[in-house]
Amino acid sequence: MLAKLRLDAVLVQAVIAGALSFAHLHDLAAAAGQAGWKAWAYPISVDLLLVASWRRLRSLRPAGEPVGAAWFWFAVALAASLGANVATAGLLDLGNVPDWLRILVAGWPALAFLGGTLLVHSPGPVTESQTTAAAEPVEVPDVERVPDLAPKPEPEPEPEAVESPEPVPALSAPAPEPSPVPVPAALVEHARKVADEHRTRTGNRIDTDTLRARLGVPPPLADAIAAQLA
Structure with a gap:
């Protein structure tokens, strides 16, 4: 109980110094023409x-x-607090305060408001949570890269050589038509936007090679997309 009631010498000294400085600022403001409640507001402004x-x-x-x-x-x-302490120690005639001191006292409220505003609105230290949030990567979906949806053709078996005493003329069979490559509707819509952007920027229609490079798709899929854009 006694330990809780024991006063700190530094705290007592701070209270005494603050009270004396408060009184000196009040006396100086009153001598400079700030009477009434205004003289009491000056020391509060300086201390704040x-x-x-x-x-x-x-x-x-x-x-x-x-x-x-x-x-x-x-x-x-x-400087404002120390100046008031020194000025009221007898160095200045408080009954006849000079004009420059009256100007300083009258301009102090605007100066104190400017200082307080700059201190409050200046950028503060970066907290640990802000640093962690800035360091976390943001996942952005890759809309231009499309997986290879074209079916890979299976290698055809090589024909076996048939030994025949008489040469048989080879019959040329018609080449089978390539099966259409399925193209997702979302990919076609994205390719259409890329083609429109290319036409707007260059004035020319986008070719198949440029479309394939922009979309990052294999040639068969690029040909199928170009056919739908035609």
Whole structure:
């Protein structure tokens, strides 16, 4: 129980430093013409920018991301806090604040808003889940490669030589007509798109060899597709 109630010296020091800096910023803003609730808003704005830039530094540094912008806005907020502490120590006449200091105090809200916006919307470190998702390959179906659907002709047996005392004239038999090659309808539709694209690009009708190279199919299947496209 006593360990839980024991105060940390660093925490106490941070509370004291924050309270004094808060009071100095309020006094400087009030002396520069920001009266009422506006004088209390200035120290809150400075402290928020200081905390936001420090949190941004802690998130970017372990990931190896550039921290130049976060350091810049941290230095701006720290300079505003230290400047108020020094200015209220008697170096400036708070009853007669110079014009340049009034301009700085009046322009601080816009500067703090710009810094906070840039810190929030700057690209953050890449998480492990995003890296894993980017590394996974995306499977894309290969629509141009079609398996060989043409039946392979079986080798014909060589005719045996017949010894005959008398020469017999060879009778030429008519060559059998090649059986039509089945062509899937999806392949014909895809070939038609390839032919239209070729005609649009070159102005000429696509030939069989070019069609076969674009589709990656064997010659018999390319001839059958070209016949259907004619």
